[in-house]
Amino acid sequence: MVLGKYKTVVSARSTDKEILEKSQDGGIVTQLFVFALENGYIDGAIVTGIGDRPWKPRPYIATTKEEILAARGTKYNISPNISWIKEATRSFGLDKVGIVGTPCQMQAIRKGQLYPIGLREVPDKIALAIGIFCMENFPYKSIQQLVEDHAGQKMQAVKKMEIGKGKFWVYTERGNVVSLPLKITHKYEQPGCHVCLDYVANLGDISTGSVGSPDGWSTVFIRTKKGEEIWNRAIAAGCFETTPIDQVKPGLELVTKLANEKITKNKKYIEERASYGVNKGLRNPYI
Numbered sequence: 001m002v003l004g005k006y007k008t009v010v011s012a013r014s015t016d017k018e019i020l021e022k023s024q025d026g027g028i029v030t031q032l033f034v035f036a037l038e039n040g041y042i043d044g045a046i047v048t049g050i051g052d053r054p055w056k057p058r059p060y061i062a063t064t065k066e067e068i069l070a071a072r073g074t075k076y077n078i079s080p081n082i083s084w085i086k087e088a089t090r091s092f093g094l095d096k097v098g099i100v101g102t103p104c105q106m107q108a109i110r111k112g113q114l115y116p117i118g119l120r121e122v123p124d125k126i127a128l129a130i131g132i133f134c135m136e137n138f139p140y141k142s143i144q145q146l147v148e149d150h151a152g153q154k155m156q157a158v159k160k161m162e163i164g165k166g167k168f169w170v171y172t173e174r175g176n177v178v179s180l181p182l183k184i185t186h187k188y189e190q191p192g193c194h195v196c197l198d199y200v201a202n203l204g205d206i207s208t209g210s211v212g213s214p215d216g217w218s219t220v221f222i223r224t225k226k227g228e229e230i231w232n233r234a235i236a237a238g239c240f241e242t243t244p245i246d247q248v249k250p251g252l253e254l255v256t257k258l259a260n261e262k263i264t265k266n267k268k269y270i271e272e273r274a275s276y277g278v279n280k281g282l283r284n285p286y287i
């Protein structure tokens, strides 16, 4: 069960050119939030924009299509989106909150819904949780180091960053493309990521990432009843093009391989830590 429970998995991309223009891959998160907002499934979403420094993530609450679009693109640092849940419901008065996050953040949301200590009145207001695939993450200073020292580019000149095909890629506004082998990036990873056993956001209503699908498309797992309802309505409304996952390359085989690699490597690390008395870390509820 390294891919968690799901009802359907497809390869997909948004049909909205404006959404695709600056999205990381198939624009799935942006398109879903826009559809959910315009059709009353959510009345706002906690998304990740750019903070006070280039590519430094900043969570904010988007209540319009324009605000959702402003958050397009992956930032390779943790964005503390969970810390905005109370703000969304109390200061912004949202009753139906959309939220996007990493697998560990999906676990935090579900835990908060089960044991709402400090999250009074929040559990029922999470209306759509979208998880993104995550192999590892980086502190902001590490990203700076990778982009500026290793790739030789200015942070403010970067248009997009990406991890794929075994490399960390940096694309600049002026058309430079630099790739770094992952053996360089490994030592910059957040140590907490080495005890993480979830690659594909098992606990999202829907989870998505580029792995498994062709360039410009995303692999999408529809996991819950709520996720399925919103996804089916969005498909019926023409928001997405889809292709069965068994008809695309590299397909689920690669997703499964990477999920297994993450779990095997991190389980080994967890066991090592346990041997000298450190706790077991972040669990995957399905393995």
Ligand code: SF4
Pocket: 078, 102, 103, 104, 105, 134, 135, 136, 137, 190, 192, 193, 194, 196, 197, 198, 282
């Ligand atoms: S690897 Fe795990 S702990 Fe690290 S950011 Fe991703 S989901 Fe969170």
